[in-house]
Amino acid sequence: MKIGIVGLGLIGGSLGLDLRSQGHEILGVSRQERTCQIAIARGAVDDASLELALLADTDLIFVCTPIAHIPSTIAALIPKISPATVLTDVGSVKASIVNDITPLWQNFVGGHPMAGTAESGIEAALHGLFAGNPYVLTPTDATPKAAISLLESILRPLQVKLHYCRPEDHDRAVAWISHLPVMASASLIAACNSDQAISELAQTLASSGFRDTSRVGGGNPELGVMMAQYNTSEVVRSLRSYRTQLDALLHLIEHENWADLEAFLKATHQTRPNYLKP
Amino acid sequence: MKIGIVGLGLIGGSLGLDLRSQGHEILGVSRQERTCQIAIARGAVDDASLELALLADTDLIFVCTPIAHIPSTIAALIPKISPATVLTDVGSVKASIVNDITPLWQNFVGGHPMAGTAESGIEAALHGLFAGNPYVLTPTDATPKAAISLLESILRPLQVKLHYCRPEDHDRAVAWISHLPVMASASLIAACNSDQAISELAQTLASSGFRDTSRVGGGNPELGVMMAQYNTSEVVRSLRSYRTQLDALLHLIEHENWADLEAFLKATHQTRPNYLKP
Structure with missing residues (x-):
C-alpha cells in the first residue's frame, strides 16, 4: 500500500x-x-x-x-x-x-x-x-x-x-495515568525548596525513590504544556481529585492517625498492580 | 573485630x-x-x-x-x-x-x-x-x-x-527525597478513582510514566507509616510545601497560563539532574 x-x-x-x-x-x-x-x-x-x-x-x-x-x-x-x-x-x-x-x-x-x-x-x-x-x-x-x-x-x-x-474516554483515562503523573511529579521537584545546606544534602542522598517519582516531572516541558493545553478540563479534574487525596493523607499524618494511614497505604499497595498488567 | x-x-x-x-x-x-x-x-x-x-x-x-x-x-x-x-x-x-x-x-x-x-x-x-x-x-x-x-x-x-x-538535618533532607515521594506517589494511586469503565481503560493504557511515578506509593505500607510516625513534623512540612506547589500549578492550568506553566516545567526539568549526581 x-x-x-x-x-x-x-x-x-x-x-x-x-x-x-x-x-x-x-x-x-x-x-x-x-x-x-x-x-x-x-x-x-x-x-x-x-x-x-x-x-x-x-x-x-x-x-x-x-x-x-x-x-x-x-x-x-x-x-x-x-x-x-x-x-x-x-x-x-x-x-x-x-x-x-x-x-x-x-x-x-x-x-x-x-x-x-x-x-x-x-x-x-x-x-x-x-x-x-x-x-x-x-x-x-x-x-x-x-x-x-x-x-x-x-x-x-x-x-x-x-x-x-470514545475520544472523551481516552482523554479522561490518559489524564489519570499520563498527564496527572507529570504534574504530580513536577510539583515534587518544585517542592524541594529548602535552604541551601539541606538542599545540597537532599541532592546528595537522593536515590531510586526520588529518581523514579521525579522522572516524568523532569521531562520535556513542551510536552507537559501540551498535555495541559489540549486536555485542560480532564487534567484539572484529575489534579483536583489528586489534591483531595493529598489533603486526606496530610490530615491523617497531622492527626497522627496511623491506623487510617496504614489502611490508605495498604489500599494503594493493593491497587497499583492493576495498572501493571502485562 | x-x-x-x-x-x-x-x-x-x-x-x-x-x-x-x-x-x-x-x-x-x-x-x-x-x-x-x-x-x-x-x-x-x-x-x-x-x-x-x-x-x-x-x-x-x-x-x-x-x-x-x-x-x-x-x-x-x-x-x-x-x-x-x-x-x-x-x-x-x-x-x-x-x-x-x-x-x-x-x-x-x-x-x-x-x-x-x-x-x-x-x-x-x-x-x-x-x-x-x-x-x-x-x-x-x-x-x-x-x-x-x-x-x-x-x-x-x-x-x-x-x-x-546533624540528625535533624538528615530527617529534613530524607523527608524531601524519600518520605514525600512516598506520600505524593500514594496519593496518585488513590486519585485514579474514576468510574469503572474509565478505571479499566486507564489500567489498560498505563505504561512506564505511571509505573515509575506510582512505584514508591505502592510499596510496603508499614514502611510508609513508619516514615510518617517517626518523622512527623518534617513529613508534614514537606507535604505542605508540596501542596503549595501543586496548587500553584493547578492555578496556572485553570487560568490557561501556558507561558508560566512552561516556565514552571522548564525549572523542574533543569533542577532534576541535581538530584541524580553519580
Whole structure:
C-alpha cells in the first residue's frame, strides 16, 4: 500500500521503519530538508519532501506532527488528496482533534500509539517501537467502517495492542495515568525548596525513590504544556481529585492517625498492580 | 573485630555478609530461630541466637531492627555489654532515635545506610548491597571521636559513601527525597478513582510514566507509616510545601497560563539532574 507520513520525528520515523519493512511504499513529509534526508538515509521512507503534494496518491496518511499542527496540517492536505484517502493522527489527546477534523474529512480515524522513548526526532526512530504496546483508536459513530478496517489491517502486523474507545474516554483515562503523573511529579521537584545546606544534602542522598517519582516531572516541558493545553478540563479534574487525596493523607499524618494511614497505604499497595498488567 | 548485629533482615543480613567477608567475627541476634538458622546457613553470621547475651563480648553492635524497636533493643542490650562497646543503628529516621539513645549510651553513633531492594528479610540479604551508596552518620557534639573512628574503619572497606550531618538535618533532607515521594506517589494511586469503565481503560493504557511515578506509593505500607510516625513534623512540612506547589500549578492550568506553566516545567526539568549526581 502507498502510505504517507507527515512529521518525521520519533513516532513518524518509527512508523516509517516498521511499515516499510512490511513492504509498503512510504512517502514522508517534513518541514525540514535535513530531516527528509535523514529519513531516507535511515530507511524510514522511500521518498520524502517538504511538500504535501508528494502524498497526493496515497491510500492512508499518518499525521505525526505536534498536536498544535494537526488540524492545520489536515486542512492543508485536504485540497491535495482524494476523498478515499484515510487520514489518521497520533496525537496524545483525542477529543479536540476528533471534534476539529470530523467535519472536515469523513475518512478520519483518531489514533494514539502509547509508545515512546526519552529521545525525540528522526535520529531516535526505532524499529519495533510499537510492538507489544497499546495503540488506541477513537472512531466515532460517523466513522466509516472501511476506514477503521484499513487502518487496523496496517497496524496489526506491527503487533500493537489495539484498543477502541470514545475520544472523551481516552482523554479522561490518559489524564489519570499520563498527564496527572507529570504534574504530580513536577510539583515534587518544585517542592524541594529548602535552604541551601539541606538542599545540597537532599541532592546528595537522593536515590531510586526520588529518581523514579521525579522522572516524568523532569521531562520535556513542551510536552507537559501540551498535555495541559489540549486536555485542560480532564487534567484539572484529575489534579483536583489528586489534591483531595493529598489533603486526606496530610490530615491523617497531622492527626497522627496511623491506623487510617496504614489502611490508605495498604489500599494503594493493593491497587497499583492493576495498572501493571502485562 | 567481634561485631554484633541485632535484627537479621535485609540490612542486618547484608551487613553480616559484607563484614564477614572482611574477616570480622559476626554474631547475630534475631527474634526468630528460623532466621538465625538461615543467617548461619547463608554465611551472614558466624553464630546466631535469640538471646542478646551472645553479644556480651563484642566491640561494635549494629542495631538493625525496625525503628520502633531500636530504643527498647538498646535498653535491653545495655545491662549485657561493656561500656566500651560502640552501638550504632541503621534507622531511616535519626533525630528521635539519637535523642532517645544519647542519654543512655555514650558510645552511640546514629547511622543510616541509604541502600535497599524491593525485597526484605534474611533471604533477600545481598553481598555488596552498600557499595557505592550513601551511608549517613549523625554524631552529636557529645559523641566520642573514637567511637566515630571505629565505625568508620569498619564501614570504609564496604566502599560506602560516608556523609555526616546533624540528625535533624538528615530527617529534613530524607523527608524531601524519600518520605514525600512516598506520600505524593500514594496519593496518585488513590486519585485514579474514576468510574469503572474509565478505571479499566486507564489500567489498560498505563505504561512506564505511571509505573515509575506510582512505584514508591505502592510499596510496603508499614514502611510508609513508619516514615510518617517517626518523622512527623518534617513529613508534614514537606507535604505542605508540596501542596503549595501543586496548587500553584493547578492555578496556572485553570487560568490557561501556558507561558508560566512552561516556565514552571522548564525549572523542574533543569533542577532534576541535581538530584541524580553519580
